[in-house]
Amino acid sequence: MTPLLEVHDLNMSYPVGRKGLFGTRMMQVLRDVSLSVAPGEVLGLVGESGSGKSTIGKAVLRLIDAQSAGMVFAGHDLNTIPAARLRSLRKDMQIIFQDPFASLDPRKTIRAVLSEALDTHRLHPGPARATRLTALMEMVGLNPSFLDRLPHEFSGGQRQRIGIARALAVEPKFIVCDEAVSALDVSIQAQVLNLLADLRVSQGISLLFISHDLSVVRYISDRIMVLYLGRVMEVGPADDVHFTPRHPYTAALVSAEPSLKHTPQRIRLTGEIPSPLTPPSGCVFRSRCPYALPACANEIPKLRPAGKSRLKACIRDDIL
Template identity: 75%
Template sequence: MKKHLTLENGPLLEVKNLCKSYPVARKGLFGSRRMTVLRDVSLSLGFGEVLGLVGESGSGKSTIGRTILNLAKADTGSVRFDGNELVGADAGTLRRLRKDMQIIFQDPYASLDPRKSVRATLSEALDTHGLHTGAAREPRLRELLNLVGLSPDFLDRKPHQFSGGQRQRIGIARALAVEPRFIVADEAVSALDVSIQAQILNLIADLREKTGVSLLFISHDLSVVRFISDRVVVLYLGRVMESGPADAVHFSPGHPYTAALVSAEPSLHHQKTRVALSGEIPSPLSPPSGCVFRTRCPFALPGCADKVPELREFSPGRWKACIRDDISEGRP
């Protein structure tokens, strides 16, 4: 199913040192302060590749997706899409590239206008970019529903007439309607039942093979991310903890946080060594000094509080932000 693509031909998407914060109201005479959600995030995505982005709620995953698409403005850093800088780009550049960058939202019901039929929803996307006009419209609409496994007879139905899985298929069809080169799938299966999740994951994998679209697949579930992705980036409190090939990261985690995510997954096949985390993810308003994960890390050392660990390559194609060389035996 996976192509295991590399970045040999250069990245389609390259994010460097991305930072994003939001103002937070504060009572009293001193106005507001800012909450930093992303801290120097860097990642890249190859042509036709699926990059998984995983982390707990509050890690900043969705903010990365929204900032890449310019739905939220970056504070600093760089986002280059096929050589075009998006941070600070003018409206004309963003309008020209918008067709190539689409999103699949988490909630398939909230993302669809309940007043509009499937035909109207898909046509709106096509009209925005002047695609498949006139006599070419109807064949394209029917093709899109066939592509996502729905009957073309559903074109005149409205969202309330569909199940959650069917609504998400419509959302996927809408994203594919303009033939994008890159899609952000933001928790695209988390609102669905487990059995339906598998169907949608298989659909996305199949569409990736058919269309060659590149995907940033965002999820809190590492097992879901591993299934669909070529490579994985692990995020914690707005910082990248680890990145590398999906299977390698899952079966041989290099960072204590990744190891904790893996050990928390249920398994029917073998007994896992449990890496327990204490407490909750800290508030972005007051992150820990040094390594942001150190307050929950079972292998933390005194030096972890002193400086932010650099993301370094610890084996070919694998990176982690940790001062430890080995967590496999929990030794200092």
């Protein structure tokens, strides 16, 4: 199956501080990240804060400019597409933000919020507008009578449902869910996850689901990509990555979950994730890895096969 989204060797750097005698200091936050998302698939991105997850989401939507050897969406090269064509293509690429309240204009009613998206792409004009807005509210489990209320009149879970409705308004093919449930209570998280899972099937959309919580990512994803300090550590089917991790960092994330019955080996990480300004040489995870060898300081591990449909970036085969 031809991927809906395909990214090769994505890199991203930010300038840090003022320009000095030897130029501007650069902080690299993504390093040679490659990924693909098939039509109707959910790819989960998981990792600690600072791993580069949200930067990937913004880069594939062209909300920020990154360096990539290739970034293709629905047959269009996102690196070379003209600005006018990119604006038209944005209808097919939407995002759901982490903070449902901050992402909504507090002065606009929900009717105005949803209509703004439709107006931008000239969709459902005239009498068809009311029908579409009603359908969107029902699609996300909200009463259409709420359309004339303001965002502050809703709970956090309801506001996130409105954010989902806004993303769905233009009938996209692909949605980036950037920590879309992390600001919600656990019980509300489950409701929103179930809603996204149902919409993924009923609307035939693909999701790039970003979270720091591996169990949340596993619940909704078909495949999982594990990131650490801007590099991919492991990729594979969701259940395989969660229950039989092949990389020490993935195993450490599993170990951090409340239930450890399925964990083959408990791994506790010490210290914080290093700064992208001063990453460790060789394998970026070696400074916190309990299995690190002297060779790990000199060699940057490439992604390589680690079982059926699995890839890992580790030079060792004798662990996990």
